[in-house]
Amino acid sequence: MADTTLLSVCIITYNEEENLPRCLASVAFADEIVVVDSLSTDRTVDIARQAGCRVISQAFLGYVGQKNCAVRHAAYQWVLCLDADEWLRSGAAATIRAALATRTPDVAGYTLKRHTYYLGDWVNHGGWWPEHKLRLFDRQRGQWCGNSLHEGVRVAGRVVSLDAEIGHRSYRDMAHHLSKLNTYTTLMAGGLHERGMAQVGLGTLVLRPLARFCRMFVLRGGWKEGVRGMIIASIGAFYVFAKYAKLWELQHGGPQAPEEGPNGPAPTQSRQGPRARPTADPVAEE
Numbered sequence: 001m002a003d004t005t006l007l008s009v010c011i012i013t014y015n016e017e018e019n020l021p022r023c024l025a026s027v028a029f030a031d032e033i034v035v036v037d038s039l040s041t042d043r044t045v046d047i048a049r050q051a052g053c054r055v056i057s058q059a060f061l062g063y064v065g066q067k068n069c070a071v072r073h074a075a076y077q078w079v080l081c082l083d084a085d086e087w088l089r090s091g092a093a094a095t096i097r098a099a100l101a102t103r104t105p106d107v108a109g110y111t112l113k114r115h116t117y118y119l120g121d122w123v124n125h126g127g128w129w130p131e132h133k134l135r136l137f138d139r140q141r142g143q144w145c146g147n148s149l150h151e152g153v154r155v156a157g158r159v160v161s162l163d164a165e166i167g168h169r170s171y172r173d174m175a176h177h178l179s180k181l182n183t184y185t186t187l188m189a190g191g192l193h194e195r196g197m198a199q200v201g202l203g204t205l206v207l208r209p210l211a212r213f214c215r216m217f218v219l220r221g222g223w224k225e226g227v228r229g230m231i232i233a234s235i236g237a238f239y240v241f242a243k244y245a246k247l248w249e250l251q252h253g254g255p256q257a258p259e260e261g262p263n264g265p266a267p268t269q270s271r272q273g274p275r276a277r278p279t280a281d282p283v284a285e286e
Helices: 020-026 044-050 063-072 092-102 174-194 202-219 227-252
Strands: 007-013 032-037 054-057 078-083 086-088 107-118 131-138 142-146 151-155 158-168
Touching (some): 007 063, 007 092, 032 044, 032 063, 063 151, 086 092, 092 107, 092 158, 107 151
Antiparallel strands (some): 086 158, 107 131
């Protein structure tokens, strides 16, 4: 019978030479570390191999596909999945070992609390803490599911919360944060457009970002973070605005300017015509 206290750590990487050493050091207690690398061009693979990891090179399959690839390559039944910009904080390793040694058979997974470090300090308010993430699970009863931006683990069995923290440094600085925001909002807008979301109106562009700011800064205590909390809530609001503004762009025009004949612009259909009749604002989650 397999020893279910043995643990494989699964990490996916792409050009993570800055973050990977901290991540690997925090999971050195594991019985195996599997790194699935998306053809990095920096020292990521060398760092992983020097640390004794088993490295698999795999062209990127999407976040869900890549993470499931890592889980499939794990040698042991129980896996802990981390991103390269995450690490186990003090005491987490002992908590995980104790949980695996004392668990009951109906337990298929454990959540850990993710704590984000941003702009020089740990963020404790504004909806960023605690983030409960299911990352430790029985790979025979669970897998990664989701889409290109929102993925998570689903298991068939009971899930228990552990008093253990994952550190997270998702953004190097504000410029990196805004760069990721630009990428994510483009992907989100494209997904909404493909699903046929209703026409975006002024109400969406004004009220949804305002609601996001109020929720993060007021209701979830972002004001307690001071200037950092104001920045986080403001960028959160801009995320919502940019997503719906890009959706509006997809709904109302392409990248090319209209062609003009010798007598001026070609006639266009009235904006009041049946194709341009406004509909209700989107009701999807922000």
